[in-house]
Amino acid sequence: MTLVLKNVTKRFGRDIAVDRLSLEIPENEMFGFLGGNGAGKTTTFRMILGLLDSSEGEISWNGESIGYDKSHLIGYLPEERGLYPKLTVKDQLIYLGKLRGMNKGTILSETEKWLARFKVPEYMNKKVEELSKGNQQKIQFISAIIHKPELLILDEPFSGLDPINVEMLKEAVLDLKEQGTSIVFSSHQMDHVEELCKHLCILHKGKPVVQGTLRDIKRSYGKKNLVIHSETPLDFLKEYPGVVHYKQITEGCELQIKNEAVSQTIFSALQGKGFIRKFDLEEPSLNDIFIEKVGASYE
Numbered sequence: 001m002t003l004v005l006k007n008v009t010k011r012f013g014r015d016i017a018v019d020r021l022s023l024e025i026p027e028n029e030m031f032g033f034l035g036g037n038g039a040g041k042t043t044t045f046r047m048i049l050g051l052l053d054s055s056e057g058e059i060s061w062n063g064e065s066i067g068y069d070k071s072h073l074i075g076y077l078p079e080e081r082g083l084y085p086k087l088t089v090k091d092q093l094i095y096l097g098k099l100r101g102m103n104k105g106t107i108l109s110e111t112e113k114w115l116a117r118f119k120v121p122e123y124m125n126k127k128v129e130e131l132s133k134g135n136q137q138k139i140q141f142i143s144a145i146i147h148k149p150e151l152l153i154l155d156e157p158f159s160g161l162d163p164i165n166v167e168m169l170k171e172a173v174l175d176l177k178e179q180g181t182s183i184v185f186s187s188h189q190m191d192h193v194e195e196l197c198k199h200l201c202i203l204h205k206g207k208p209v210v211q212g213t214l215r216d217i218k219r220s221y222g223k224k225n226l227v228i229h230s231e232t233p234l235d236f237l238k239e240y241p242g243v244v245h246y247k248q249i250t251e252g253c254e255l256q257i258k259n260e261a262v263s264q265t266i267f268s269a270l271q272g273k274g275f276i277r278k279f280d281l282e283e284p285s286l287n288d289i290f291i292e293k294v295g296a297s298y299e
């Protein structure tokens with residue numbers, strides 16, 4: 001089951017929100033769909049869900065065109081949350097589950113299962129407005145997956161959750177992936193994306209500026225990070241040939257360098273200058289790549 005977008009464009013009047021976007025979301029994968037504010041992510045999701053028509057291009061799921069009639073196959077956790085505050089958790093999920101073609105018995109057994117898994121079984125008969133923001137988030141997540149969708153779109157699923165609940169939700173998401181759900185994951189928290197996604201796309205002004213596997217993207221980026229911990233003054237590295245960026249930290253410094261060879265010359269330059277506690281060459285983070293690719297055009 002794959003989601004394919006071919007040259008998808010969305011115009012709002014004269015403005016282009018999504019610009020000839022082509023993507024393939026691999027089967028049983030978690031795909032990172034990233035971009036700065038206003039990049040076109042939500043507009044893309046709405047087109048996939050059939051809530052918005054594309055101006056041009058095609059969207060297909062498993063070879064068939066996708067639209068509102070396939071919405072029972074899709075689960076969507078939108079960034080802006082949409083629960084009914086006055087309804088109980090049970091009534092909420094019965095209502096939303098029925099919209100997706102489920103019967104009441106199955107909805108109730110799935111709800112019980114998920115509330116128990118999220119360690120909140122007592123919420124079944126509570127009104128949504130009585131729950132904390134993080135716990136409402138769990139209910140919203142259950143509402144997105146209760147019908148066992150083939151394709152799941154998660155927009156900032158971990159926002160507002162404490163670290164323990166983040167882990168709990170992450171495990172649930174990974175289990176769904178293992179069971180065969182294809183997942184599109186959107187977040188501004190790059191560390192979560194690095195942890196969970198093998199493939200990704202960074203969108204900017206409606207166009208992909210980076211696309212591929214995380215591994216290839218990092219490799220092709222070229223630049224590396226070098227972390228040095230030492231009591232010796234290291235500020236001479238600010239102007240050192242091949243150093244792109246210098247950041248002082250309590251234990252020493254963090255550098256962005258042009259390539260691996262620069263680390264060798266720095267290593268030599270440090271000989272005899274005092275005790276080095278750490279000298280660590282690292283891949284660039286997704287955050288570095290995002291800031292460079294998206295930040296450059298902000299300027």
Ligand SMILES: Nc1ncnc2c1ncn2[C@@H]1O[C@H](COP(=O)(O)OP(=O)(O)OP(=O)(O)O)[C@@H](O)[C@H]1O
Pocket residue numbers: 012016017035036037038039040041042043044079
């Ligand atoms: N209904 C609409 N009418 C006019 N313009 C719109 C509409 N919906 C979105 N846009 C515009 O389309 C562009 C993309 O917006 P979109 O909401 O898809 O971005 P996003 O990547 O989801 O951003 P964020 O991370 O801030 O949620 C923006 O310039 C936005 O103003």
